[in-house]
Amino acid sequence: MRQFASLLVICLLFPFNQAGAADRTHEYKLDNGLKLIVAEDHRAPVAVVQVWYRVGSSFEYDGITGVSHALEHMMFKGTEKIPSGKFSEIVSAQGGEENAFTSTDYTAYFQTWSADNVGLSFKLEADRMRNLVLSEAEFKNEIRVVLEERRLRTDDNPRALLGETARSIAYQTSPYRQPVIGWAADLQGMEIDDLRTWYSRWYAPNNATVVVVGDVVPGQVFALAKKHFGPLSSQSPKAPKNRPEVEQQGTKTVTVTSNKTRVPQLYMGYKVPVLNNALAQNSQYKEWEIYALDVLSGTLDGGPSARLPRELVREAKIAASVGADYSGASRLASLFSFSAAPSAEHTLEELKTAIIAQIERLKKEPPTVAELERIKTQVVADRIFQRDSMFYQGLIIGTLDSVGLDWRLNDKYVEKISAVTPEQVQAVAVKYLVPERLTIAKLLPRAGE
């Protein structure tokens, strides 16, 4: 039981007398390995409690894809003490909002309600952390719900199907090739024992972090955590199987045709490292490269004034919509991606050429100082806008922690982004946005329909 030094003083390049999150955020650890992070926000008498498990679809392997997400559904189906449906009834009767979400790297559960209910959250969450019943009858019904969810999100949504296909092609060995919701055949063949094995392996205090944001006193929250989670037994730690992505040898291209599609859609993804890769011992990647990739993404698509919307949508009018996406906060190496729809007068091919031309231009000439300054201003503002949502504050802390990073990075983010030079942005474009790292996926209407 150690209380970490919580009042870190970090000197930021803020134009305001703005307290960093670290001033209001406290981290604790229980003897059984459970981590607790508490952020104070006293604007309203409410709090959000989020329980993050370090397990998600990237921990899965062939045959059981989707098991993390299916288990997330089953977590609402009761324990010996709290029968199925009761959990949600209790939360609802107290005015609470609750839900859960699963990603490649984590599974998280939350309740938002009166700050007086943090102890009740802990009591309920501690109970389902170790005592889930996982009844076969409940599962047989719930897996049908999950299949409907898959149809809704992916099978009937051509653009989502394009993304799923693109990732399954881009990654050859990385588990990021699997969809979070799982392949339909795996869901159809899934058995309750798959969930039981998964639950007993990953749902334990030493594989979880509890994040609380709200009108609370950190020391009191710590005492409640000790009371409710303290008695839980930990699990012998197991790392997920390590299967890094093999080195790509050339551009991959895939075409998806759909009889639902009327507007073509383009997806392009370049394999890039993330912060975890750069911070690993003896890494071939530099930490600044990750932040430079972030600024690169901002240069291309950091709001309506950025290059892609300006030049491709407003000026050349080749794209009806276009965006770039990159996040350095994931467990494994990831993709720097582009998603775009052509305007009526232009083809996917022209759109692809235009996006690549933008990339090539950044390789030849670095972004301007004004562009970088603009990105920095937006990052500074976003950091303050974040504070309007307790849930979002918790989401940032929980995500960073769950993928194996220090949540205090959020406070250093402005500083790191500010330190990126135009030449560094140019350098990561030259190094990473190359044909050997690229996957192109096209969505087209099916001929004859």
Add this chain to the structure above:
Amino acid sequence: MKHYLTTIIFCVSLCLSLAVHATPEIQHWVTDNGARVYFVEAPEIPILDVRFVFDAGSSRDGLETGLAQLTSSLLGEGAGEFDANVFKEMVADTGAMFSTGALRDMAWISLRSLADKKYLAPALALMESVLSKPRFDDDTVQRRKANTLVRIKQEKQSPSAIASKAFYKALYDKHPYAAEMSGTEASVTALSRDNIVSFHRKYYVAKNATIAIVGAVTTEQAKKIATQLSKGIAAGKPAPPLPAVGSLAAASSEHVEFPSIQSHIKIGQPGIKRGDPDYFPLLVGNHVLGGGGLVSILFDEIRDKRGLSYSVNSHFTPMAELGPFTASLQTDNSQVEEAISVLREQISKFVSDGPTPQALEAAKQNLIGGFPLRIASNSKILEYLGMIGFYRLPLDYLTTFPDHVAEVTADDVRTAFQRRLNPEKMVLVVVGRADTKDE
């Protein structure tokens, strides 16, 4: 469960008292040219939100379907001496977030800025020019029209968008609410710059505007900001009331063929207006029926018991005129009949029987206990201010919300549902493949 029960009772009374303390104090005044301002001071975070809400939604389109949304989309595309590119760069330089939008009743222009004067002053100046000097450059109009046409095509890829359009059409027939907000390919193609300019001149005027302000400024500063932003807008006139929504003559049922695996099902009727005396009984009752997130009759019957749908819910959408009551779900094409029959049966049963005392109590506890969550951030308070102003709800709407919920009885719910919904005259829309069973 006895143990939890005591906790519940204890807490609800506590939340109630907290809610009263935490309810934001709304200040209200009218600018010289007639815009109605609603302000809540929120000093905790150094940010400011300003939203202008105009009675300029799609229901004002007339024959020019899509005009309100096209006009709204052009408002961030340059103003005063700045074209779209320069304008967007200047906004980015302030770190502010600027957005516009339009639904059936309202159109809005929103700004979120840092409260620091260094950033706020230029952000407000840009907002001021958007409000008083939008440009509507010809080539920008053409580009937004072309992109709208792409979006209309994209909506035809989405069974949920198709279902929503067919549903409104079936509910509202010749009423303005029936029209497609984004317009049709023909109507958008025909829109001209003149249409946009005259729509803007008529509806984006002070007497047709509500200004909502939330953030780290004093009342005095808020007054200056409201004056600064509105002074360049013509006083104009409030938009005339919309026509009343006619009642449905008979039940209807429409199938739209679409090559999806799932069918999207919507069932409903015209429901209620904002400020309607039946609002609270219907809110509480619908919470029991299908509004309560993971706890409701529809969630239990459709999802938990039968596994028919991932998402199932019902809601009343109060609008200026009778907004819809909608119950919706999505299910594999082969299960459509079963799902519709369960949905119909549960709605009918609820209309005839009303809620059980336990379910009513649980719904009230959720709405009352959850009240502080509804106003727990600046952006949520801003939403409420815009709504209170636009629909001219009483200034004590938030303060009295928990009391209004607490007063609702099972009898109120049952009689209100019976007054407002007739299960024999429901509109049904199904989008999906009808022939799945034969395959």
